[in-house]
Amino acid sequence: MSAIVRLENVHAAYGQEPILTDVAAEAAAGERVAVVGPNGAGKSTLLKVLLGLVPHVIGHVEVAGQSVTPGHPPSGAAYVPQSQVMGLDMPVTVWDVAAMGLLRRGFWPKKPGPKERAEVARALVAVDMLEWREELFGNLSGGQRQRVLIARALIRNAPVWLLDEPVTGLDAPTQEVIEHLIDGLRTDGVAIIQVTHDLEPARLRQFDQVWCINRRLVGRGSFDEVQKRGILADTFGVPVGKRPEGKEGGGADVPSGALSV
Template sequence: MSGTPAGDALRLRDASIGYGDVAIVQGVDLTVAHGEAVAVLGSNGSGKTTLARGLLGLAAVLGGEVQVLGAPVGRLRERGRIGYVPQRHTVSGAVPATVREVVGVGRLARHGLLGRLRPADRAAVADAVTAVGLADRIGDPVASLSGGQQRRVLVARALAAEPELLVMDEPTAGVDAASQEALAAVLADVSTAGTTLVVVTHEIGPLSGVLSRAVVVDHGRIRYDGPLAGAQPTAGGHCHPDQPAGPAAGYRFDQPRVTIDVAAARNGGH
């Protein structure tokens, strides 16, 4: 990126986000500046994933204001400005595809489904694959890779679009230590280049050296927003704020799975 864009990367004001008419996240006030590296923390069912999906237009904004890169959520014309790494761990499927082909999908956000990859696009794909340490596997079928390597392919797919904002949902869950360390190194470089990072996770792990700010979601509300060090880890590696606090003043690759969230909300949980 050349220079820092004006304004905020994210701005939420009294935002309620959910599915159908059920609000999972409520009354959120949150501002993230361009270039920040933010961890969205919380236990399973806290609402942290719903908050992230709201930023991507994968969950409905039921009230308040949500702006992403200066535009109301879902109305950003240049969808390639947002990169997304979903929670699903792997990218293997019924149709064989190489690493190059999967990562190349990331360029479609720049040109549309009918756009043809140009030399600059192919270079961006190669750079993204190299960034995640898989240059020697670029022509291999993704099905031949380990789970951790397939996770890195998902990261490369998002990076190939050269996004200004990168949202990641549980990027280290279920992958080996080596892949976690490789991911941390990639994100450190991406953050240094000026990309805004929003990483949804229930534990920090090796990303503690990359992420500098923590937003803790609990029962659908923000309970802490401040330095990462203020969200103290428990013995199990999960992070929680020192003390409760009041609410602090892209493109789509995967079908969101919302039935669990909705069922929990209707049973009185979040």
């Protein structure tokens, strides 16, 4: 199966500070990839490299058949950031934010027609947010904001989705809505690259690949592969699912998700 997302010998930096070194990975259409690693490892930066948002990049980056270079985002990618990174003081409504998904399809600032407005409405219905369409985005709860950002991405009709911790800190109903939508996207052949801090084995086994990042690609494969080969432990510096030994010489099992990512 040919790759729809490809990184070859990628190095990325902000100014003089290197963030990622010699990253090589790929994902096929319909695959769901978990990107895991400790805080500051470069997980969010990896998504921004795929979006052409990192100013200094060496190597080859390709998304949906399009070479990605700094300042030139790919047309075939939809991006869902963490909801808290959106400006909450901007006087924009739920409808306005969702309709931003039309931006790279040539309907902005040109006024969208009836077909496009119906598309925005369908996307908001899909995330149960149509009734909030006139509410200011900044007045919403974190879960509601994330639903709206998902709706904005749906409107892009992109073959690749890049998600930065899309369900972190959200209530169970919102997580269920988002997971259901992601499952539908995979069925439709959309590639999902998702940053997550959830290391529970049952959760990571839902992904086709796990990319372990710590300023470099430590390794990748299915969850069982990266766990068996010790790649997860190498990434975090401690055995995943084990408590680091303290002064008392402990080493008791702890839930994998207890490790911060």
